[in-house]
Amino acid sequence: MGNTFQTGEGFEWTNTTLYLWVDERSETVDRRQSLVFYYTNILYNQTKRCNQMKISHIALYVEDLEKMREFYETYFGATANDKYHNPRTGLSTYFLSFDDQMRLEIMQRPDVTNHLMAPQLGYTHLAFSVGNSNEVDAITTRLASAGFQIVSGPRTTGDGYYESVVLDPENNQIEITK
Numbered sequence: 001m002g003n004t005f006q007t008g009e010g011f012e013w014t015n016t017t018l019y020l021w022v023d024e025r026s027e028t029v030d031r032r033q034s035l036v037f038y039y040t041n042i043l044y045n046q047t048k049r050c051n052q053m054k055i056s057h058i059a060l061y062v063e064d065l066e067k068m069r070e071f072y073e074t075y076f077g078a079t080a081n082d083k084y085h086n087p088r089t090g091l092s093t094y095f096l097s098f099d100d101q102m103r104l105e106i107m108q109r110p111d112v113t114n115h116l117m118a119p120q121l122g123y124t125h126l127a128f129s130v131g132n133s134n135e136v137d138a139i140t141t142r143l144a145s146a147g148f149q150i151v152s153g154p155r156t157t158g159d160g161y162y163e164s165v166v167l168d169p170e171n172n173q174i175e176i177t178k
Contacts, residue, residue: 057095057103058126060172065092065108067169072096072104075143076128098128125165125173133162133178140164140176 062068065083072078078096085092090110097103104126130136136154143166144150151173153164163177 055102057105059105059107060123060126061112062106062108062170063113064169065094065106068106069094069096071169072106075139078104125175127163127175127177129177131178136162136164136176136178140166 060068069078069080073080073096076098078098080094080096083092083094091107092109093105093107095103095105130139133154140150140154148169149167149171151165151167154162154176155164156162161177163175166174166176168174
């Protein structure tokens with residue numbers, strides 16, 4: 001990205017380097033230093049905006065919208081917004097918000113019916129960090145008692161995570177970590 005000004009002063013930057021040029025008419029050292037400061041601040045502010053980027057939400061098509069909303073509210077403390085429905089397309093959605101500002105959008109649409117069970121490229125699991133291993137154990141026990149399939153754990157994985165993996169009502173893998 002670059003920017004050039006009418007005086008011939010300007011800057012460009014790549015991911016790692018700031019290129020700055022100053023018009024020969026910038027006679028004084030003070031003027032040149034102030035231009036360097038000015039362009040460095042522009043670069044800093046651009047970078048700062050990029051560093052504020054975050055994932056807004058993850059979306060998941062589901063077969064039973066109400067059952068899935070209830071699952072995430074009951075076991076993971078989600079809060080649902082008002083249901084959205086588009087009568088033209090048949091799309092219905094909820095945004096489920098969690099304490100850490102993460103959101104999961106669950107969506108249902110009559111023409112979306114394929115659910116692949118085998119491992120595949122793309123989405124693998126949704127992970128919830130619950131704070132400590134006792135909470136991993138407690139949530140996993142609650143889910144098992146309610147009849148949900150526990151795929152693995154609770155256990156410490158080879159890479160050091162304490163986790164369990166469960167299936168939600170539609171067989172999506174949910175990882176519960178400390």
